[in-house]
Amino acid sequence: MTPDEAAAAPIVPALDLLSTSDVVGAVISGQAHVAAVVAGAQTEIAAAADLIAQAYLAGGRLILLGAGTSGRLAVMEAAEVPGTYGIDPARILARVAGGGADQLVGSDAAEDEADLGRQDVAALKVGQGDVLVAVAASGRTPYTLCAAETARSAGARIVSVTTVPGSPLAALADVVIEVPVGEEVVSGSTRLAAGTAQKLVLNALTTTAMVRVGRVHEHYMVDVVAANDKLRDRISGVVAASTGTELGQARSALERCDWNARAAIVHLLTDLDPAQARATAAAHRTVREAVDAAR
Numbered sequence: 001m002t003p004d005e006a007a008a009a010p011i012v013p014a015l016d017l018l019s020t021s022d023v024v025g026a027v028i029s030g031q032a033h034v035a036a037v038v039a040g041a042q043t044e045i046a047a048a049a050d051l052i053a054q055a056y057l058a059g060g061r062l063i064l065l066g067a068g069t070s071g072r073l074a075v076m077e078a079a080e081v082p083g084t085y086g087i088d089p090a091r092i093l094a095r096v097a098g099g100g101a102d103q104l105v106g107s108d109a110a111e112d113e114a115d116l117g118r119q120d121v122a123a124l125k126v127g128q129g130d131v132l133v134a135v136a137a138s139g140r141t142p143y144t145l146c147a148a149e150t151a152r153s154a155g156a157r158i159v160s161v162t163t164v165p166g167s168p169l170a171a172l173a174d175v176v177i178e179v180p181v182g183e184e185v186v187s188g189s190t191r192l193a194a195g196t197a198q199k200l201v202l203n204a205l206t207t208t209a210m211v212r213v214g215r216v217h218e219h220y221m222v223d224v225v226a227a228n229d230k231l232r233d234r235i236s237g238v239v240a241a242s243t244g245t246e247l248g249q250a251r252s253a254l255e256r257c258d259w260n261a262r263a264a265i266v267h268l269l270t271d272l273d274p275a276q277a278r279a280t281a282a283a284h285r286t287v288r289e290a291v292d293a294a295r
Contacts, residue, residue: 015186030185031193037179038200045204048159048175052131052205053212055157056091057285060129062209063151064094065120067111067143069191070135070161070198071096075103077202085215086223092206095120097143110143117147121154128155133205135198136160137190139167148172161201163194177201214285217242217262222287226259235261242287243268262287270294 015023038045052062064074071094078094081087094103098110101123110116126132132151136144139162148158152172160173163181170176179201181193210216215223220238224231232254240250242265250264256274257263260281267277269291277294284290 026185031196034196041177044177049205049208052209055131062092062131064133065147066135067097067141068108069195071106073198074135081206083225085210111141114142114146117143118150121147121150126151126156130156132156133159136169137163137194139164139169217287222261239264266290
């Protein structure tokens with residue numbers, strides 16, 4: 001299936017005449033093609049993820065920004081990454097038009113306020129070394145366009161995420177990600193297929209970038225923050241699976257290493273004591289590199 005074929009989402013002209021079950025079915029089937037469309041942009045998503053990872057490793061920040069649904073998805077993505085991958089929340093930030101520094105739901109009316117985009121980028125002090133991921137289904141939202149223009153002028157690199165080709169936003173970007181999902185089941189409701197596509201793109205972007213940064217060991221979230229009992233249990237399982245040890249042994253190692261999973265793995269796989277393991281783990285990008293250096 002080509003991206004163009006995949007974008008031909010089924011159109012239901014009279015949802016109000018359908019049964020409740022058929023409306024649900026129409027909404028679901030109207031988004032079934034989204035994964036294929038996003039897969040068509042795999043090369044561009046990979047290029048953007050490499051750009052983000054390189055910027056992060058050099059000390060830069062990732063800023064995600066948009067208006068309406070696009071901005072809310074950007075805020076949600078930025079909110080989930082620090083805890084999942086153990087990074088400083090100041091290294092990944094987001095803005096939704098009308099949301100301000102509190103990153104609230106924003107205001108639909110604010111998407112037309114171009115100056116607000118300029119103000120938000122200035123308030124974030126976006127500049128050289130940063131990457132701005134600008135998300136807009138149409139690729140022409142005034143708030144997002146102005147934000148991207150301002151960030152670009154300040155020296156930031158720009159990644160555009162749109163659901164239409166050849167947009168003004170794409171013209172500003174260093175990496176262009178276009179996922180043309182076609183018509184929505186509810187005409188114009190870009191929180192449906194367009195929102196699903198944007199969510200999938202952002203998930204792929206941040207996850208891949210964090211893998212490249214070294215925040216994933218094998219297929220485990222090795223730097224997840226041990227913020228609650230569920231996550232402490234999960235981290236114990238990660239350390240046990242990564243070292244071939246019993247769960248209780250892994251948990252004891254984590255306690256000795258202050259719940260630093262990568263340090264606990266190094267500690268269990270080498271002769272280093274907990275303090276040395278923490279220092280060695282912190283000095284290397286990946287757990288594999290730390291273990292190899294300690295052996």
